[in-house]
Amino acid sequence: MKNNPLSVAVHRIRRAPYQTLAAVAIMTMTLFIASIFFLVAAGSQAVLKYFETRPQVNAFFKQEIVPTPQAVDLIKAQLDSTGLIQSFKYVSKEDALQIYRDLNKSDPLLLEAVTASMLPASIEVSTKNPKDLTIIADQLKTQPGIEDVRFARDIVDTLAKWTGSVRVIGFSLVGANVFITFTIILLIIGIKVANRRDEISLYQLLGATGGYISAPFVWEGILYGLTGGLIAWTASFLILLYSMGFLVSFLAGIPLLPPPLWFMFSLLGGELLLGSLIGGFGGLLAVQRFLKA
Amino acid sequence: MITAQHLSKKFGGISALDDVSTTIESGEFVFLTGPSGSGKTTLMRLIMRELKPDAGKLILTGPAKIHEYRRTIGMVFQDFKLLADRNVWENVALPLEIAGIKPADVETAVKKALELVDLTARADLFPAQLSGGELQRVAIARAVVTRPKLILADEPTGNLDPKTARSILKLLSTIHSQLQTTVIMATHNAGLVDHSDKRVISLQAGRIVKDTPKGKYEE
Secondary structure, three states: OOOOHHHHHHHHHHHOHHHHHHHHHHHHHHHHHHHHHHHHHHHHHHHHHHHHHOOOEEEEEOOOOOOOHHHHHHHHHHHHOOOOEEEEEEEOHHHHHHHHHHHOOOOHHHHHHOOHHHOOOEEEEEEOOHHHHHHHHHHHHOOOOEEEEEEOHHHHHHHHHHHHHHHHHHHHHHHHHHHHHHHHHHHHHHHHHHHOHHHHHHHHHOOOOHHHHHHHHHHHHHHHHHHHHHHHHHHHHHHHHHHHHHHHHHOOOOOOOOOOHHHHHHHHHHHHHHHHHHHHHHHHHHHHHHHHO | OEEEEEEEEEEOOEEEEEEEEEEEOOOOEEEEEOOOOOOHHHHHHHHOOOOOOOEEEEEEOOOOOHHHHHOOEEEEEOOOOOOOOOOHHHHHHHHHHHOOOOHHHHHHHHHHHHHHOOOHHHOOOOHHHOOHHHHHHHHHHHHHOOOOOEEEEEOOOOOOOHHHHHHHHHHHHHHHHHHOOEEEEEEOOHHHHHOOOOEEEEEEOOEEEEEEOOOOOOO
16 A cells, blocks of 8 residues: 555655756755855854853963962952952963973974973963953053963954854855755656646545645655755765864864764754755645645 | 536636536436536536536535545546556555555455456556456446445546446446445446436536436437
8 A cells, every 4th residue: 555655755756766866966965055054153153152261361471480379369369359350360381381282292393392481471361241351451461570461352353253254154055055945846846746737636536635645745855855964964074074183283272173973963953854844845835836726 | 415506607708507407316327418518527527526616506415525525426537547556456445545544444445346346356457457448447446445425427438349338337337226326427328328227417508408317318
């Protein structure tokens, strides 16, 4: 018996391999673009968040100075008294060397050339409110032994602009592709509906409901979406794995990669859902247009 | 029972049925005769609720929802309307599948319907492997498999040779008498009508010109 709409859909898909190929190809392309933009957007958002939560003001002591604990405590007490700071961290010359070693552990030549005495001690301060950065920075500049004060705000602002642009471009491109894919799925399933015009008319005469007639076409669209989603996700995951080495060194010190498994599986779920919705609605609309006519 | 009261239907200003009034009782066997364009198929489509009348009233017994109503009717067409990618068994089972009948009940009903039309041995064949007479018998099995109260047969012998046509009419008569099904059969076949001794409603230009209990074919 062929009354199961899913098996009817599978049967029809197998009977039209080229139409299936076209439908899956366009679906895969759209979902692949969607997943790449999603990964770029999520990555840049994570980088932005990383910088936002980093100590936002770095004050470096002169290289020849080794601040005493009392001097550091004094600076901390003065900053605490403003009530504006969230965290205060003193990074000694030895700590700086350790950070340097961690960042360059794959390059022994760089490690050999640097000693603790070559690196400055520093203070990392984050504020509760970004607008108070200037006050803290000004105060740090007046402290004895401080040579340089750096803000993270400029980085964050630039990054925020980039992230915003990535989102706008991504949404526009993915939106346009989703529309094109929906139209093509509508067209492909519409052709199949038209080819089965007599069969559908017979179903109606025999008392079939709209749901009974539509279900196999909706399933067909969903299967295109699921297949396209799975291929697109696999491709984007493989590309991510392939680029991991380069990306890890590019994002030195930012703990972003490898992405957690739950994140990648959420991406898979999202792609399958998006693909199913595009395909399912495409199939439904194609057959409903015929039934209404 | 089917009652038509001053029924009219037009297509683009051309009258297909014009002030038709008649009653067909449950359990009757009625021939609808008349030349092409006389309104036979239009009347059947109105009974199927495929069309709505422009004027007059058609009183039909059965469920209000169209799809449920159609499940109470068996349809037989001149061009058989069998699905080429389904075998005989699957074609006959189609109305039961649509109605959501349990597989075990489908099995029993299809078996009985195929026995009735003497096609049990052909159950696994596909339409392309059958003769015209066999195709029409499959279509009749599909029409009776749900045990409908009414069978509408629109030119069921139109594509068949005289001998096969007689066998199809005999089959419909058997179903009518055995299952007490109302049968309305549109036909051009004068020989069949004349030898049947059944009620004949003759249509011309959308009007009933003659309605006789044991009539003959008239153009």
